[in-house]
Amino acid sequence: MESPEPRKKKNNQLLRFLIYIRDRFDLQEGKEDELDTIEYISKNVEFRGANLWILIFAIFVASVGLNVNSTAVVIGAMLISPLMGPIMGIGMAAGINDFELLKRSLRNLAVAVFIAILTSSIYFTFTPLDDAQSELLARTEPTIWDVLIALFGGLAGIIAGSRKEKSNAIPGVAIATALMPPLCTAGYGLATMNLYYFIGAFYLFFINSVFISLSTYLIVRFMKYPKKEFLDEKKEKRVQTYITVFTILTIVPSVYLAYGIVVRSIWEEQAKTFIQNEFVYPKTQVLNSEFFYSQDPKMIQVNLIGEVLPSSEIDKLREQAKVQGFENTELRINQSGSGQTDMNLLRSDILKDLYERNEKLIEDKDAKIALLEEEVANYGQVRLLGNEIAREAKINHPTLQKFTMNRSMVTDLENNTVDTLLVAYAEFNQKPTPSDTNKLLNWLKLRTKSDTVALILQ
Structure with missing residues (x-):
């Protein structure tokens, strides 16, 4: 049996360790006076005068950044934006039962949102660049990562705002x-x-705002900020009721929506894993894949190139999909080519064609190798980006049903020359107008950085 002295020594060591850990994570150290923090956040709630002009200019900068697809410009716009103020004010007001601050925060947030959307609408109405770039498309649909970023970013923001010495955390949160x-x-x-763009983007902003406010509320309650006192007890109870109802009406739907985002993200990751593990064939490759979670039933669409898979193999894949949890999901497999198509032979022919076209122009061996590597990289890039380009094309053209893209060899019979051409195949639910066709063709040239693109419509 262990003697009392060693046991006491171990307990003292454990106690010292726990005290050390507590001191390390103590939020009270360096904390600003609660009333000063409340005043600091309350001042940043207002959108008038300089704050409003800064917001307008920041919106213009962000719109230009999204328009020209510049990440650096978008980051600069987020740095000078004052949008965090009223959002943190909502969480602060809910945490200290300040109904007046809550109303003021909501009113100023509504003004800021209205001005921001109006300003960006004016810019995009008159800008000559009307194509949706990747920076813009990334903001049309929230993911689970956006929810987590908003939650943890909001926690970092309110903790930084409650310090005596304000750090660079708040601009980082923005x-x-x-x-x-x-x-x-x-x-x-x-x-x-x-x-689709409007609802998806506004939905993303709403989710971010709610979880930033929620994280502010949680920290305010955790740090025991003083609640607003009322002389009239009935009024105090009424205000507390209003705050509680508002908090529930805001948080519950947001948590439900966030749960839906989590479920969809998990489903898509499982679908990607299923395709990677099951669609492994020596002479058949996955050209691209698409996932449609919101439709009923859910659908996984896989486009294959190479040797055609027999119907028995397709049936096995569908059965395997059900075994792996995709019971209420349609597995649609589109195939192209014939039984004699061999991907290795196709690549070999492309390399041979590229070399023969450039042999007379390049005599240095290393230069020939560099050229071939560059051309192969361009070919592989088009194939790898096929799924991403298809998704973007679907956003710009909602009636688009099927889309694929690849490089093909074209023989000019009059000039007796062979060249490679980027070929895109698009199938629509209804026949597109000539204007939509030209818009899609011009966008594909810009998106793929190709001078010529052959567009086949169905």
């Missing part, structure tokens, strides 16, 4: 949570009459 770009994207959707 960049991480990315409140500006979704509003600019919503303005783009309004300017182009694209309801």
Whole structure:
């Protein structure tokens, strides 16, 4: 049996360790006076005068950044944006039962959102660059990562705001949570009459705002900020009721929506894993894949190239999909080519063609190798980006049903020459107008950085 002295020594060591850990994570150290913090956040709630002009200019900067696809410009706009103020004010007001601050924060947030969307709509109405770039498309649909960023970013923001010495955490939170770009994207959707863009971007902004406010509320309650006192007890109870009802009406739907985002993200990751593990064939490769979670039933669409798989193999894949949890999911497999198609032979022919076309122009051996590597990289890039380009094309053209893209060899019979051409195949639910066709063709040239693109419509 262990003697009392060693046991006491171990307990003292454990106690000292726990005290050390507590001191390390103590939020009281360096904390600003609670009333000063409340005043600091309350001042940043207002949108008038300089704050309003800064917001307008920041929106213009962010819109230009999204328009020209410049990440650096978008980050700069987020740094100068004052949008965090009223959002943190909502969480602070809920945490200290200050109904007046809550109303003021909501009113100023509504003004800021209206001004931001109006400003970006005006810009995108008159800008000559009307194509949706990747920076803009990234803000049209929230993911689980956006929810986590908003939650943890908000926690970092309110903790930094409660310190005596303000650090660079607050500007960092403004960049991480990315409140500006979704509003600019919503303005783009309004300017182009694209309801999908508008709703998706505004939904992302709403989710970010709610979880930043929620994290502010949690820290305010955890740090026991003093609640607003009322002389009239009935009024105090009424205000507490209003705050509670508002908090529930805001948080519950947001948590439900966030749960839906988590479920969809997990489903898509499982679908990607299923394709990677099951679609492994020596002479058949996956050209691209698409996932449609929101439709009923859910659908996984896989486009194959190479040797055609027999119907028995397709049936096995569908059965395997059900075994792996995709019971209520349709597995649609589109195939192209014939039984004699061999991907290795196709690559070999392309390399041979590229070499023969450039042999007379290049005599240095190393230069020939460099050229071939560059051409192969371009070919592989088009194939790898096929799924991403298909998704973007679907956003710009909602009636688009099927889309694939690849490089093909074209023989000019008059000049007796062989060249490679980027070929895109698009199938629509209804016949597109000539204007939509030209828009898709010009966008594909810009997106793939190709001078010529052959577009086949169905």
